[in-house]
Amino acid sequence: MRIDAHHHLWDLSAVTYPWLMEKGVARFFGDPSPIQRNYLLPEFRADAEAEGFGASVHIQVGAADPWAEAQWVQSVADQFPDWPLVQVAFCDLTADDLDKQLDRLQTLPSVRGVRQIIGRAPGEDAITGTNTLLEDPKFLAGLKQLGSRGLSFDLQLLPELMEMTADVLSQGSETRIALCHAGSPHDRTAQGLQRWADGLMTLSNLPQVCCKLSGLGMFDYNWSAESVSPIVATCLSQFGAGRCMFGSNFPVDSLSSTYKEVVSMHQELVPASNQDDVFHGTAKRFYRFE
Template sequence: MNQLNFPIVDAHIHQWDPYHTPHAAALAVKLFGKHPRILDKVVRLVKPKDLIDTVGLTDYITAPYLPADYHKDIGHYTVSRVVHVEASWHHQKGTGVVEETQFIQQLPFSQENIKLAGIVATADPRESNFKKILKMHKKASPYFRGIRKMAAHHEDPGIHAWNDDPHLYTDRKFLKGFEALAQYNLSFDAWVYSSQLKDVIALAKRFPETSIVLDHLGTPAGLFGPVGKHTGITQTARDNIYFHWKEDLAELAQCPNVYTKMSGLFMPVLGHQFHTRRTLASKQQIIELVSPMINHALQCFGPYRVMFASNFPMDKVSTSLTNIIDAFSDIVAAYNSEVVEQIFCKNAQQFYKL
């Protein structure tokens, strides 16, 4: 086991409280929160099947996830700083998204000996008031570092679309608004499925002065098993997903303004079935499954443009955070033991100007 003798910077966590903030399941939680089985049935009844399949289980989505919960999940590890990334704040109209930044800003991270070091908020560059919203985020918190606008949209209708436009990052209005990020010295978190990586490449080339980070290594849906209606059903199909992912990730890495996050590799949308068996992936299972992906990312991006991020609690459905840190640090150490601190601490500091 690789021993981490430095504090980790976690470049991607989510915080929410469905009891007190706008949340997709807020009403159901308030009505049935004390009755987990009923709550699960209600959420599955009212929410689309593709969304339920994407998150795997409902219990961790409908429960609050706050600094004390995250601190419990890190176990014996020391995490000194975290970056909160927008978590689909339900009030999206007008300037409503700024409320999430205000909410995160006041959370008691210091009580857990963790520093909130960065906030990646959300805003839509297509909106006419995009610049105003950026200014409001900045005013709401000194930790505001950039935005994420999710573009994940799959050709398989059985895989949940996180945006209504399958090519959001090439949309004319989006590109026009995106210019403001460079003007305000803000970064951009890009999240797509691997079939959309060409769009991130085009975006990065169009805005070489803007720092972009690809979340979750580009999320190759169906890589580890069947998802949706027809994705990843056969081994040949999964081999094709992996082949195209490798090619497109390597091309994206040629853009010097792009980093990537070693994260999100145990979301059910990749084809994992641990949640259906109510088991958690062990450290060894994690290594066997994702070491080829992480090694490829390291070979493409090098040790200075890959950063560790937990994506918790989204990956909690498949494994524990301590297992992820154990396994990922061993994978990186096997690649090059001298770059572990770079990837688990320094790269996030540099990218987000923490």
């Protein structure tokens, strides 16, 4: 049974997503118009099952009310018990009522961890200011609290922030970290990929960090197996297959590829001897599938 370690679902009548409902605004990952509609488990599941997947990890995706989103995802997991679905919910690790928020999230059986985005894309980060989380001592304290509760942290950031982030993570080594989208290598020039690989090393040197092979089409809409081969190879070399896992990033990556194409390109690039870990074992261990 393969596990898709990174995807999203949404029901626009049940949960409000401001970014998704905003019309006519291009994002760093492309024009969101084709995905500004309901994307529910049966549709995702049909594509995933066709490629041998039988379980998945839902990642929070910018709801106006993160608790409403987490409850809705739990309701989906409850509705489809034959599809093992766990989730990574949003929580502000710098919040004064962090204890209360985490207590509430942990009443939901599907919750395995938290994501609070540190970096999305250079232009958008300049507006949102999320990069400043790394400088807030409350963020490190919250990160440590996740570890003490058995919760993981999904880390989305840019290569420019990797070294600073590694310094923070090294102080909270009990918390398991999943690096989203291979660290978002947005500069695909030879020099840009070298800077990314150098930054990635500061994270891969930390044993609590795993890496997701996901979202590789967000910064290159015409990506191919050949174009992302150096990225996949570097991740496997630095982390090893036992700390790498596949994620489709659907439906966001459906803007540039079909589900089958995403899976096929990763299959082509991941050596056969590594595929059990990348498509199953790492995600099963990290997200604690039973």
